[in-house]
Amino acid sequence: MAMVTHLLGLCLLCTSVVLADDSSYVKLHYRTPYDLLFFSDFLVNATFGSSSEEVSMLLSLDSADLWVIADNAVCYDNGTSEECPQAYGSYNFDSSNKVGGANDSSFEYPNYSSNDGFINRGVWGEDKLSISKDDVDLDDFKFGVVEKANLTGQDPYGVLALGFNSTSDDSSNLLSYLKAKGKINRRVVSFIHDNLTENTGYALLGAVDQAKFVGDLQSLPMVNSNMYPSNSNFSSGKFQAVLSELAINNLKSRTVVTKSSYPVVFTTNLDFVYLPPAVFENLAILSNANISFANFIFDCPKYDSSIYIEFNFNGINVTIPYTSFMFSFVEDKCNLGFTVQEQGDFIVLGRSFLKSAYVGFDLDLSEVLLAPRYYTSDELIAVADASTGVPDVTKASAYSSTSISSPTEVQATASAVKYSTA
Numbered sequence: 001m002a003m004v005t006h007l008l009g010l011c012l013l014c015t016s017v018v019l020a021d022d023s024s025y026v027k028l029h030y031r032t033p034y035d036l037l038f039f040s041d042f043l044v045n046a047t048f049g050s051s052s053e054e055v056s057m058l059l060s061l062d063s064a065d066l067w068v069i070a071d072n073a074v075c076y077d078n079g080t081s082e083e084c085p086q087a088y089g090s091y092n093f094d095s096s097n098k099v100g101g102a103n104d105s106s107f108e109y110p111n112y113s114s115n116d117g118f119i120n121r122g123v124w125g126e127d128k129l130s131i132s133k134d135d136v137d138l139d140d141f142k143f144g145v146v147e148k149a150n151l152t153g154q155d156p157y158g159v160l161a162l163g164f165n166s167t168s169d170d171s172s173n174l175l176s177y178l179k180a181k182g183k184i185n186r187r188v189v190s191f192i193h194d195n196l197t198e199n200t201g202y203a204l205l206g207a208v209d210q211a212k213f214v215g216d217l218q219s220l221p222m223v224n225s226n227m228y229p230s231n232s233n234f235s236s237g238k239f240q241a242v243l244s245e246l247a248i249n250n251l252k253s254r255t256v257v258t259k260s261s262y263p264v265v266f267t268t269n270l271d272f273v274y275l276p277p278a279v280f281e282n283l284a285i286l287s288n289a290n291i292s293f294a295n296f297i298f299d300c301p302k303y304d305s306s307i308y309i310e311f312n313f314n315g316i317n318v319t320i321p322y323t324s325f326m327f328s329f330v331e332d333k334c335n336l337g338f339t340v341q342e343q344g345d346f347i348v349l350g351r352s353f354l355k356s357a358y359v360g361f362d363l364d365l366s367e368v369l370l371a372p373r374y375y376t377s378d379e380l381i382a383v384a385d386a387s388t389g390v391p392d393v394t395k396a397s398a399y400s401s402t403s404i405s406s407p408t409e410v411q412a413t414a415s416a417v418k419y420s421t422a
């Protein structure tokens with residue numbers, strides 16, 4: 001039905017049907033600090049304890065434990081140490097009286113982000129957490145209070161973690177907590193960026209929004225590929241699936257960029273789509289782009305808007321307009337939100353992908369949910385059921401094909417797209 005109403009360009013039912021009880025899903029609104037397309041993180045404002053100070057926290061799949069930087073935290077940087085800069089706000093914490101129910105068992109956040117060796121250390125705290133704009137008020141939430149952090153060239157920030165269970169226990173995992181308190185029925189999350197020109201969006205927990213995608217929402221099993229290095233600089237790598245084909249499609253013809261099956265890793269912490277060198281080079285040749293500093297550069301097309309990049313996930317066809325990935329720093333020169341990575345035979349799907357497709361996860365079933373994105377302010381919230389899961393999800397046609405091939409890329413020889421640059 002979503003498909004039909006989208007084709008008609010209206011959504012009569014969307015505003016009148018209320019499938020969801022307000023208490024069974026949660027929205028966490030984020031803003032990107034810069035207006036630039038893909039570059040900035042998804043930041044959510046929260047307050048801790050009785051403080052009214054808002055702390056901007058990174059919404060992240062790459063952690064299971066929520067943690068916040070203490071106001072007296074010390075930052076280490078190449079042998080020197082100083083009080084941490086606090087551009088994102090901090091938790092009012094005094095280690096001598098351990099406010100907020102903090103206990104002495106240590107908190108260590110593992111290596112993280114695109115820099116290596118980033119370790120946060122501190123203690124466990126327990127306090128009230130409010131994300132007031134989103135009507136989330138948790139009285140006794142457990143979280144890490146970071147007392148020592150490594151600087152990574154960026155001011156340190158807390159993390160609003162949406163990843164899989166922590167290794168310790170599950171009490172500092174927001175999704176598990178919300179489920180245990182009955183605020184959501186199931187640990188389901190999807191990322192809904194308002195549209196490609198806005199710097200706002202939200203993570204929808206416990207439900208999906210059927211107005212925001214085209215056709216059926218389809219599922220794939222998460223995989224745990226050994227091709228994704230555990231010491232990767234990119235992310236924890238827990239949200240993986242298999243991409244079976246990448247193609248360029250101008251709706252008249254399709255040109256395959258790669259037919260090898262690669263593990264793909266979904267992350268909120270990185271901006272672009274990261275491709276292995278052979279795939280990156282093929283995409284450059286087929287797109288008629290030059291490569292400069294690991295980026296595609298081409299003359300901004302006066303646009304043939306019917307060029308698409310087709311991501312095929314074992315039968316799920318997520319076809320995205322080229323323009324969704326396009327941005328420009330220099331007049332008449334365009335870049336694409338794709339870059340190269342040389343750490344192994346895997347693909348990282350960062351925020352440029354999360355904003356351009358409908359991407360969700362069912363952590364209770366270890367499934368990825370995908371569909372082409374439809375941008376609208378209409379809503380059709382479908383709440384996930386504790387036992388039956390997300391409504392109206394169909395399995396990918398090759399759901400069970402989770403194998404990954406050894407890449408055998410044949411270098412492309414000619415451009416597949418002809419832009420008009422007149």
Ligand SMILES: *[C@@H]1O[C@H](CO)[C@@H](O)[C@H](O)[C@H]1NC(C)=O
Binds near residue numbers: 030031044045
């Ligand atoms: C978070 O707070 C900052 C500063 O008040 C504000 O500019 C920003 O819009 C807020 N973000 C959200 C998602 O409300």
Ligand SMILES: *[C@@H]1O[C@H](CO)[C@@H](O)[C@H](O)[C@H]1NC(C)=O
Binds near residue numbers: 079119
């Ligand atoms: C990282 O922080 C630890 C303290 O937690 C410090 O001992 C170490 O030297 C720091 N590493 C760097 C590279 O600054």
Ligand SMILES: *[C@@H]1O[C@H](CO)[C@@H](O)[C@H](O)[C@H]1NC(C)=O
Binds near residue numbers: 078079
């Ligand atoms: C770290 O400090 C050493 C010694 O002070 C210096 O030689 C080196 O360039 C510094 N490295 C960085 C990345 O700043």
Ligand SMILES: *[C@@H]1O[C@H](CO)[C@@H](O)[C@H](O)[C@H]1NC(C)=O
Binds near residue numbers: 109110
């Ligand atoms: C973080 O990285 C360092 C250096 O790569 C490694 O020695 C350490 O064990 C890692 N810590 C964690 C918690 O993964």
Ligand SMILES: *[C@@H]1O[C@H](CO)[C@@H](O)[C@H](O)[C@H]1NC(C)=O
Binds near residue numbers: 103171172
């Ligand atoms: C301290 O907090 C951690 C993490 O929530 C928990 O595992 C541990 O049992 C707590 N210790 C005490 C003494 O309360």
Ligand SMILES: *[C@@H]1O[C@H](CO)[C@@H](O)[C@H](O)[C@H]1NC(C)=O
Binds near residue numbers: 170
């Ligand atoms: C993660 O937490 C959920 C909910 O608390 C629990 O059912 C599940 O067994 C946990 N999984 C692991 C691997 O710890």
Ligand SMILES: *[C@@H]1O[C@H](CO)[C@@H](O)[C@H](O)[C@H]1NC(C)=O
Binds near residue numbers: 194195197198375377
């Ligand atoms: C993007 O979303 C905002 C807020 O929902 C809306 O005001 C604006 O018109 C949208 N822009 C486009 C190009 O759809």
Ligand SMILES: *[C@@H]1O[C@H](CO)[C@@H](O)[C@H](O)[C@H]1NC(C)=O
Binds near residue numbers: 115116229231232
């Ligand atoms: C991670 O990045 C650092 C510097 O950016 C590099 O030295 C290191 O080798 C990288 N790690 C891996 C696993 O590639």
Ligand SMILES: *[C@@H]1O[C@H](CO)[C@@H](O)[C@H](O)[C@H]1NC(C)=O
Binds near residue numbers: 290298299
């Ligand atoms: C790409 O490189 C060619 C050869 O160096 C050059 O002629 C062309 O102008 C470049 N195109 C762009 C968009 O920079």
Ligand SMILES: *[C@@H]1O[C@H](CO)[C@@H](O)[C@H](O)[C@H]1NC(C)=O
Binds near residue numbers: 251312
């Ligand atoms: C994927 O969808 C596009 C657009 O609907 C279509 O042109 C293309 O043929 C589809 N690809 C496959 C493999 O079905």
